[in-house]
Amino acid sequence: MKEMSSDEQVRLTVAYDGGEFYGFQRQREEPTVQSCLESVLKRINRGTVRIKGAGRTDSGVHAWGQVVCFRPLVSLPLQSWPEALNSRLPPSLVVREADLVSVAFDPVRDARWKHYQYRVSVGRLLSPFEYRYSHWVHHGLDVGVMRTAAGRLLGRKDCASFQVTGRPVHSTVRTIYQAAITEEGHGVRIDLVANGFLYKMGRRIAGTLIEVGRGAISLPDMDRIVDARERSLAGPTAPAKGLCLMRVCY
Amino acid sequence: MKEMSSDEQVRLTVAYDGGEFYGFQRQREEPTVQSCLESVLKRINRGTVRIKGAGRTDSGVHAWGQVVCFRPLVSLPLQSWPEALNSRLPPSLVVREADLVSVAFDPVRDARWKHYQYRVSVGRLLSPFEYRYSHWVHHGLDVGVMRTAAGRLLGRKDCASFQVTGRPVHSTVRTIYQAAITEEGHGVRIDLVANGFLYKMGRRIAGTLIEVGRGAISLPDMDRIVDARERSLAGPTAPAKGLCLMRVCY
Numbered sequence: 028m029k030e031m032s033s034d035e036q037v038r039l040t041v042a043y044d045g046g047e048f049y050g051f052q053r054q055r056e057e058p059t060v061q062s063c064l065e066s067v068l069k070r071i072n073r074g075t076v077r078i079k080g081a082g083r084t085d086s087g088v089h090a091w092g093q094v095v096c097f098r099p100l101v102s103l104p105l106q107s108w109p110e111a112l113n114s115r116l117p118p119s120l121v122v123r124e125a126d127l128v129s130v131a132f133d134p135v136r137d138a139r140w141k142h143y144q145y146r147v148s149v150g151r152l153l154s155p156f157e158y159r160y161s162h163w164v165h166h167g168l169d170v171g172v173m174r175t176a177a178g179r180l181l182g183r184k185d186c187a188s189f190q191v192t193g194r195p196v197h198s199t200v201r202t203i204y205q206a207a208i209t210e211e212g213h214g215v216r217i218d219l220v221a222n223g224f225l226y227k228m229g230r231r232i233a234g235t236l237i238e239v240g241r242g243a244i245s246l247p248d249m250d251r252i253v254d255a256r257e258r259s260l261a262g263p264t265a266p267a268k269g270l271c272l273m274r275v276c277y
Numbered sequence: 278m279k280e281m282s283s284d285e286q287v288r289l290t291v292a293y294d295g296g297e298f299y300g301f302q303r304q305r306e307e308p309t310v311q312s313c314l315e316s317v318l319k320r321i322n323r324g325t326v327r328i329k330g331a332g333r334t335d336s337g338v339h340a341w342g343q344v345v346c347f348r349p350l351v352s353l354p355l356q357s358w359p360e361a362l363n364s365r366l367p368p369s370l371v372v373r374e375a376d377l378v379s380v381a382f383d384p385v386r387d388a389r390w391k392h393y394q395y396r397v398s399v400g401r402l403l404s405p406f407e408y409r410y411s412h413w414v415h416h417g418l419d420v421g422v423m424r425t426a427a428g429r430l431l432g433r434k435d436c437a438s439f440q441v442t443g444r445p446v447h448s449t450v451r452t453i454y455q456a457a458i459t460e461e462g463h464g465v466r467i468d469l470v471a472n473g474f475l476y477k478m479g480r481r482i483a484g485t486l487i488e489v490g491r492g493a494i495s496l497p498d499m500d501r502i503v504d505a506r507e508r509s510l511a512g513p514t515a516p517a518k519g520l521c522l523m524r525v526c527y
Contacts, residue, residue: 043405121402121403121404121405155294155368155370155371
C-alpha cells in the first residue's frame with residue numbers, strides 16, 4: 028500500500044457528462060464539476076479541500092480525461108480515493124484513476140499537450156441516444172476537404188483567429204500536433220491535439236471545419252483565416268455538447 | 278407523392294430515450310411518450326389524434342424501433358410527417374420513418390416478433406456517457422455460461438417464470454426465437470427475439486441471465502426456473518434503463 032508523504036498530493040483523472048454541469052469552475056449557485064467534487068471531498072475530509080483542474084471546460088463540454096489535484100486532510104490509501112469519491116458522486120461524474128504527484132505539480136502549467144475531440148452527427152435525423160454528446164448538422168459534409176483544411180492548422184501558429192474574447196492571455200501562439208477528421212457511423216469526429224488551447228478554441232476550430240465541410244468556407248479562405256490572427260473571419264463557435272476533453276498529457 | 282386514402286392510417290417508427298419519459302402509455306400528469314406524441318399531433322392536426330403503440334414500454338425503457346399508428350385529421354404528404362413531428366418534439370423522442378398501412382392494421386395484434394436488447398456494463402467503473410443506457414454490475418460475468426443458459430430459453434415455452442404480476446394475460450406461452458449474448462466493449466449485450474413478451478419479461482430474463490453470469494444461479498437451476506412456470510424462482514427484474522425495444526416486425 029502506497030503511503031503519501033507531506034510533499035505529495037493526489038491527482039485524479041475524471042470523466043463527466045458536461046450536460047449535467049454549469050462548466051468546470053466553481054460558481055456561487057450553479058452545480059459545477061469543481062463544486063461537486065469539492066463538496067464530496069469536504070464530506071470525506073471533514074474540512075474544506077480545494078481542487079485544481081487541468082482545464083476549465085465550459086458549461087456543456089464533456090470530459091473523459093480531465094485531471095485534478097488536491098491535498099487531502101485525511102490519510103486514505105491511494106487506491107481508495109476513486110471508490111470513496113465515486114460512491115458519493117452522481118453517475119454523471121466519475122473518478123477513473125488516482126495517483127500521487129509532488130505538491131509542486133501544477134495540472135495547468137505542467138501539461139505538455141491536451142487532446143480534445145469534437146463529434147458531429149450528419150444527416151436527416153439525430154438519434155435520441157446521441158444528441159447529448161454530438162452536434163447535429165442537417166447538411167452533408169465533404170470529409171476530404173475538411174481533412175485538407177485541418178492539415179492547414181498543424182504546427183506552431185498564432186491561433187488568435189480561433190480564440191473567443193473573455194480571458195486575457197500572454198500569447199496566442201500554440202502548437203497544434205494533430206487535427207484529424209475521421210468518419211464515424213453517421214457522422215464525423217474531429218481530434219485536436221495541441222500544447223494548449225485558447226478560450227473556446229476547440230469549438231471555434233470545429234465550427235470553422237464544419238463550415239469548410241459544407242462548402243461555406245473555401246480552402247483559400249481557410250488559409251486566410253489561419254494567417255489573419257483575427258477573430259472575425261473564422262467560422263462560428265460550435266455548440267459545447269459536441270466537445271470532449273479526452274486526455275491531458277504531462 | 279403518395280396520397281392517403283380513407284382506409285389508410287399513418288404508421289411511424291419512433292426512437293426515444295426512456296430516461297426522459299414516464300413510460301410509453303399516457304398518464305394524467307407525467308410526461309409519457311404517448312402524451313408527448315399526441316400533444317404534438319394535436320398541434321399539427323388542430324384536433325385530438327390518438328395513437329396506438331406496438332409495446333407499452335415501462336418508465337425508463339428505451340426504444341429504437343417502437344411502432345405507433347394514428348389516423349390524421351389533416352392531409353399531409355406521407356414524407357412530411359417525420360419532419361413535421363421532429364421539428365416540434367424534444368430531441369429525446371425522434372420519428373425515424375413513416376409509412377401508410379390499412380386502418381385494419383393493429384400494431385399490437387399484427388406484430389410477428391419483437392426484438393429487445395439489454396445492455397450490461399461490467400467492471401470497476403461505469404462511464405458517465407453510458408449510465409443512462411446500460412445497467413452496471415461490479416462483478417465479472419461468465420459469458421460462456423450465460424450463453425448456455427440463454428440457449429435454454431429458445432423455442433415455444435410457458436414463460437410464466439419470467440413475467441411480473443400486474444397485467445392479466447390469456448396465455449403465458451411465448452416462442453423465443455433468439456436469446457444471444459454478445460461481448461461488447463466493457464460489457465455484455467443480451468438480444469431477445471420473441472413472438473411476444475409478457476409484462477417485464479425482457480428485464481426478468483436479463484436479470485436471471487446476469488445472476489447466471491455471476492454464478493448465483495446454476496445451469497440446473499436455470500432449467501428448473503424455465504420449467505417451473507413460477508415467478509418466485511427466477512432472478513430479479515433488471516433495471517429499466519438497460520432495456521431497449523429495437524424492432525417490431527410485421
